[in-house]
Amino acid sequence: MYAATTRPATPDDIPTILSFIIELAVYEKERDKALATPESMHKALFEDGHVANAFIAEADNKPVGFALYFYNFSTWIGKKGIYLEDLYVTPSARNLGVGKALFRALAKVAIEEDCGRIDWSVLKWNTPSIGFYESSLGAIRQEEWVGMRLEGAEAFERLKSLGA
Incomplete structure (x- = not known):
């Protein structure tokens, strides 16, 4: 029997989290976009005023996945929510309940x-994950929404000067 456990991440997990982030970026064909550093992750997860939280999934006392999340807010329901930024399970631990264990921790x-x-995004081509979210978790696609993004200092400066 394969039993995955979850626990809150600690500062000692930063190298593991960064390696999982890189593995996820490679899987998503965006390795060059993974720019997080040990310092930026420590600030985001563990310093005063931290903006995110993470869980580590383990099997046989070995890290096999992680979930990184932060809080958002819905004006429609008037409550905060969880935004799952990343969920990653190592290939050798997939289909063994690790993803469900991480979602249970989030729940x-x-x-x-x-x-x-709890909200999250998934790439349209990632059919294995979409299938898991829908069939195993009962997640509902939000196809009427289109993701939008402004990224980087240049975009922020351009926006700041609009209409000036």
């Missing part, structure tokens, strides 16, 4: 924090 936080929902 526990959502209940404890009185969150209204």
Whole structure:
């Protein structure tokens, strides 16, 4: 029997988290976009005013995945929610309950924090993950929404000067 456990990440997990982020970026064909550093991850996850949280999934006392999330807010339901930024499970541990264990940890936080929902995005071509989210978790696609993004200092400066 394969049993995955989850626990909150600690500062000692930063190298593992960064390696998982790189593996995820390679899988998503965006390795060059993974720019996180040990310093940026420590600040984001563990310093005063941290903006994100993470869980580590382990099997046989070995890290096999992670989930990184932060809180958002829904004006429609008037409650905070969880935004799952990344969920990654190593290929050797897939289809063994690790993803479900990480989602259970998120559900526990959502209940404890009185969150209204858990949101995340998935690439359209990632059919194995979409199938897992829909069939195993009961997730509902949000196809009527289009993701939008402004990225980087140049875009922010351009936006700041609009209409000036």
